[in-house]
Every structure is written in C-alpha cells, then in structure tokens.
C-alpha cells in the first residue's frame with residue numbers, strides 16, 4: 001500500500017494561550033489536490049504554518065508519506081519534501097528574481113525531472129524577462145509566480161499554496177489557475193488554500209472546510225458541491241463579520 | 242597644508258579600520274537582529290594578540306599574524322554563538338546582556354594578563370619609511386591599511402552579492418522564517434556570519450595595532466564608533482558600512498584634532514538627526 005502524501009491526525013495548535021486549531025485531521029493522497037477552505041480567521045494559515053513547521057502543534061500527528069514530521073524545524077521539513085507558497089507571497093525583496101530561485105534549489109534523488117531555474121522560466125516566461133530585477137520591484141502577479149517557482153525549486157513532494165490568487169487581477173488569477181492545472185497534470189500533490197472557491201474546486205479532488213479551527217467538512221469535491229447547506233454555513237457571506 | 246593631508250590620511254586609515262569592524266557588526270545585526278556588544282572586545286583581543294605575537298617573535302609578518310589571529314578570533318566567536326547565543330535565540334534582551342557580559346569578561350581578562358599600560362605594536366619594518374607623493378610625506382603603513390580595507394570590502398561584496406552563499410545570507414536578512422521554509426539552514430548561517438564578523442574584527446585589531454596600540458578600554462573606544470557607522474550607513478548594508486566608516490573616520494579625526502573637547506558632541510549630534518529624519522540610515526532599508 002502506498003502511504004498517503006500528507007496526513008494530519010487530531011492536530012491542535014496554539015498561539016500562546018489561544019487555542020486556534022482544535023483537532024484538525026485530513027488526508028491528501030499522492031497526486032491529489034486538496035482544497036482547504038474556510039472564512040477569514042478560520043485557521044487555514046495556522047494549519048499551513050503548522051505543517052511547514054513555523055508553529056509546533058501541542059498535540060496530534062503530521063505524516064509525510066508515513067513519516068512523522070510534526071514539530072520539526074521548517075528547514076528540515078523543507079528538505080523532507082514540503083514546499084510552501086505562503087500567504088502574501090513573501091519573496092525575498094532584495095534578491096534578484098534569479099537569486100530567489102537559486103537559494104531555494106534542492107536536489108532530491110527521487111525526482112526524475114528536477115526543477116531548475118530554466119524550467120521555472122519555461123513555466124513563467126515573465127520571470128525570465130525580469131531575471132535580474134529585484135523581486136521587491138515586481139508586480140503582485142509576478143511575485144506570486146516567483147513564489148510558486150521558488151517553492152518548486154525545492155522539488156517538493158507536497159506543495160502548500162496559501163491563497164495564491166489573493167489580491168490579483170482576474171487575468172493573473174487565470175494564469176495562476178493554468179499553472180495549477182499543469183502542476184496537477186504532472187502529478188504534483190497539492191494543498192490549496194483559497195477564498196476563491198471557484199478556482200479551488202476547479203482543481204481539487206477533495207476538500208476540507210475549517211470553521212474556527214475545526215474540520216466541519218472533509219470529503220470529495222463532488223460531495224461538497226452537492227451540499228449547499230455546508231457551503232452556505234461555512235463559506236457563504238457571513239453577516240455581522 | 243601638510244596638516245590637512247596628514248589628517249585626511251588619518252581619517253582614511255581610521256575609516257578603513259572602522260569598516261573592518263563595522264561590516265561584521267552590521268552583517269550580524271542584519272541577519273541575527275542582534276546588537277553584538279562583544280564586537281569591540283574581539284577587536285581589542287586582536288590588538289593584544291598582535292602585540293604579544295609581534296613583540297615575542299622578531300620578524301613575524303603582520304599579515305600572517307592578522308590571518309592567524311583572525312582565524313583564532315573567528316573560532317572563538319563561532320563557539321560563543323553555538324554554545325551560548327544560540328540557546329538565547331528567543332530572548333533578544335538576554336542575548337544583548339550576554340554579549341555585554343562577554344565583552345567585560347574579555348576586557349578584564351586582558352587587564353589581568355597584560356596589565357594596565359598601553360603596549361605598542363611595532364609597525365612592520367619594511368613599511369616604516371614614509372612614502373613621498375606629490376611633494377607630501379605620507380606614513381606608508383596607513384596607506385597600506387587603507388588599501389587593505391578596500392580590498393576586504395571588495396572581497397566581502399563579492400562574497401555577499403555574487404555567490405549563492407551570499408544570496409542565502411541576504412535571504413535570511415530579508416525574511417529568516419521564509420528562508421528556513423525554502424530549506425536554508427539559517428542557524429548555520431548565523432554561526433558562520435558571527436564567526437566571520439568576529440574574525441574580521443580580530444584581524445582589524447591586529448592591523449590597527451601599530452596605529453592604536455593595545456590598551457585597556459580600546460574595546461570601549463571602538464564599539465560606539467562601529468555603532469554610529471552602522472546607524473549612519475544602514476543596518477545590514479555593506480555599502481552603508483563602507484561609506485559610513487569613512488564619514489565617521491573623517492569626522493572623528495578632524496573633530497579630535499581641531500576641537501578635542503567637543504569630539505564626541507561632533508560625532509553624536511549628527512546621529513540624533515539621522516535617527517530622527519532617516520532612521521534606516523543612508524543605505525538601509527526600512528525594516529518591517
């Protein structure tokens with residue numbers, strides 16, 4: 001039996017004394033895309049930060065292909081094969097586009113066709129045109145492409161994307177969408193956090209909905225689309241917010 | 242005229258020493274967000290080591306001494322970072338206190354070992370004869386010292402701006418958490434940069450020896466100057482440290498020569514304006 005790419009079991013995370021994640025569990029089978037949804041403040045970024053090792057869970061297990069990784073430092077988790085495209089992009093502003101990619105390059109024996117700077121440039125020709133420019137001077141869309149390319153340079157077996165369409169113009173969102181489609185075709189396992197439900201559910205095989213740090217739905221995308229009530233209660237416009 | 246020329250060269254040579262001292266201080270602060278108050282003590286340690294080595298071994302070359310002392314002080318700095326500072330990573334105030342305490346320990350140890358009198362460091366024999374240029378007489382050693390500082394600046398610049406290691410250090414300065422998430426072992430970079438900074442400070446102490454001599458309090462004289470350079474030039478910026486060093490070297494040299502009672506006022510007053518109107522310094526970026 002092939003172990004799942006990523007598996008969270010009963011994960012509890014705190015910020016100081018405030019209990020943010022209350023026993024989150026979900027499973028990402030290898031090669032799948034999982035949409036992690038929920039309103040503002042639901043705990044999506046907290047969940048991603050826990051997986052990548054920015055936050056240590058107080059309880060629970062996180063497994064990458066069966067191997068426990070919870071509580072490891074982020075660089076170790078990165079070496080083990082998780083790539084992060086963080087909310088707000090967080091490219092290194094004083095590094096050139098090329099340097100942003102080069103510092104993240106990591107060879108992995110298991111990858112048949114490793115990502116290289118050239119391959120990222122093929123995926124995003126705009127980055128190639130701007131290769132010597134400081135990343136801090138790029139447009140929001142270009143920074144998003146760079147953040148995705150940077151994460152790919154680590155040849156991750158699981159890619160975490162936290163709201164990659166946030167604050168981008170519609171045609172850039174479409175380009176991000178096309179990229180996600182291509183990565184999925186290539187068999188990349190992905191956890192996709194999105195407020196843009198349409199974009200997320202277009203690619204996702206399965207979905208998890210968080211509400212105030214608890215999983216209120218976990219199932220296939222089709223099941224979710226049939227359940228108007230769950231969507232309305234947890235993702236619909238929340239009055240009084 | 243000779244006064245201005247000589248003081249000008251003195252400014253440059255002090256500026257060169259300040260650059261060697263403050264470049265490391267600035268890099269350490271930029272990457273680790275740590276004001277390393279031991280930095281002046283590393284410099285002084287270099288000067289004392291040079292005084293001892295060059296006076297005990299007739300004919301020992303000062304450049305080799307600088308290299309050896311640089312490596313020794315770098316190793317001490319690396320150990321200090323690994324064994325002590327690393328444990329206090331979550332406690333910035335504790336780190337500052339520890340670096341201050343360490344500087345006191347080093348200066349007391351120097352006092353105990355070498356006493357309260359100043360110990361001159363011999364100028365290399367082949368550089369003792371003055372150099373005549375355009376009808377003026379220059380102390381040769383100071384000219385060479387300025388050349389050394391410029392060469393060090395070029396090497397450091399290439400290391401930081403043209404290598405993958407340098408890019409990783411800059412990534413850590415920009416966003417150390419994100420740097421870790423892309424697999425950069427930032428804590429190893431911390432040790433490396435701290436050791437490098439300490440080593441350059443130690444080597445600078447050796448090279449500054451013939452001008453300054455080794456004396457108790459040398460550390461406390463140098464550290465504030467490095468601090469001012471970094472504030473003026475911009476934290477974490479190598480070009481900032483370079484330009485800042487020569488500006489401060491000039492202000493300090495002419496200040497002490499022309500208005501000796503006011504030297505520190507001339508030095509610190511402009512800093513108040515820098516902090517008020519351009520807190521990020523000449524070359525610094527605004528730190529979020």
Ligand SMILES: Nc1ncnc2c1ncn2[C@@H]1O[C@H](COP(=O)(O)OP(=O)(O)OP(=O)(O)O)[C@@H](O)[C@H]1O
Nearest residue numbers: 015018020038039040041042043044045046047087
């Ligand atoms: N650094 C922090 N310290 C304390 N509480 C925090 C911190 N960051 C987030 N929180 C709290 O944790 C909860 C979850 O926040 P999180 O950022 O994970 O939400 P999110 O689902 O990613 O929201 P968004 O869609 O706005 O990005 C919120 O109530 C938030 O106020």
Ligand SMILES: [Mg+2]
Nearest residue numbers: 044045046087
């Ligand atoms: Mg978020």
